Amino acid sequence: MKNISNTTRxxxxxxxTVLCVIVAILILKANANNKMSNNNTHIPTFYLHGYAGTGNSxxxxVNSAHESTNVKDVVRAKVSKEGMVTFDGDIHFNAKRPVVDIILEDNTNKDLTKNAQWIRNAIIATMTQYHFEKFNFVAHSxxxxxxxxxxxxxxxxxxLPRLNKQVSLAGNFNGEVDINGLxxxxxxxxxxxPNLMLKDYKDLLTMKQRYPKDAQVLNIYGDINDGTQSDGRVTNVSSKALEYLLGDRIASYETFKVTGAKAEHSELHDNQIVxxxxxxFLWEKSR
Structure with missing residues (x-):
């Protein structure tokens, strides 16, 4: 009886012991899944206007992103001429895919290094109210x-957080129609x-080394079909020259050409197809 009792025990x-191990594994797996889910959904998307852009640009x-992704957290990050960032609105700490519309007060400043600092300031300011490790970026012109x-x-x-997805809209990387591109x-x-490179383009040739290897880029450009092969301001070859700046460094690179009257430079960001x-691109694969 004693032996039987010991055996039973x-x-x-x-x-x-086996049950405890199984429970522990399940808990660890659930935590890993939750962390992965948070990493996929806690990714803000920043929008930035072009030259002389405003809050309407x-x-x-921004509104369509709010509607299509059921995002409740949409804020404006206003950057002063001194680089100070103030927000219109708040981002909930647990928000999924929040949207941040960056508005530069000095919206005609062509000092790209300074503008880059203002983008950095907007991202850092967002980090103070919302934790994220990756971000998306959509820019025009x-x-x-x-x-x-x-x-x-x-x-x-x-x-700083790493780039997840980038949308380049009407990007002028190597010349414009009314200046020098054509x-x-x-x-x-x-x-x-490009067979010919402007100085600003040459300055970006090392940029690819700063891109995460898992980044994805969508490059959208317009052709108004007037013979200039441009959106009326930026030549298609100037926009498409982004490809060489990125090389085969990133996970994916896609171009998307829009044609017709609504493909005009200042119309592209209001084009429903775009x-x-x-x-x-930003969200369907992430859901």
Whole structure:
């Protein structure tokens, strides 16, 4: 009887031990899944206007993001000429996919290094009220040049969140129609490398090393079909030259061409086809 009792006790101990191990594994797995879910959904998306842009510039894009993703947290980050950031609105600490619309007070400043600092300030200010490790960025026109300088100067800063997805809209990387782009007769090879490079473009050639290898980029440009192969301001080859600046460093790179009257430079961010494409790129695969 004593031996039977000892055997039973040993069996019970083994059963309890196995159950404890199973429970521990389940808890660890649940925590890992929750952490992965938080990492996928706690990703803010920043929007930045172009030259002389205002709070209305990216309004339709921001509003559509709010509607299509059921985002409740949409704020404006206003950056003063001195680089001070103030918010209109608050982001809940547990918000999913919040939207931050960056508005630069000095909206005609062509100092791209300074603009990159203002983007950095807006991101850091957002970090004070919302924890995130990755972010998305959508920029129009000169906002893309400013963001390029952000990536060049701060893209590998370990104290800052990493880029997740980027949308370049009407980016002018290597010349404009009414300034120099058309006159240069620029062509691209099969890797997007221009046969002629402006100084601002050459300055960005090392930018690719600052990009995370898992980053994804969508490059949208317009052609108004007037013979200039441009959106009326930026040549298509100038926008498409982004490819060579990124090379094969990142996880994915996609171009999207829009044609017609609504493909005009200042119309692109209000084009419904463009809006739908951007929203699908940013969030459909993340849901």
């Amino acid at each position: 040993n069996v019970m101990i083994i059963i309890i 990216m309004k339709l894009l 000169m906002g893309n040049q400013s963001f390029s300088y952000y990536m060049l100067n701060y893209g590998n800063d370990q104290h 006159d240069l007769d620029v062509t691209l090879n099969n890797k997007g490398k 809006i739908d494409k951007i929203n699908a």
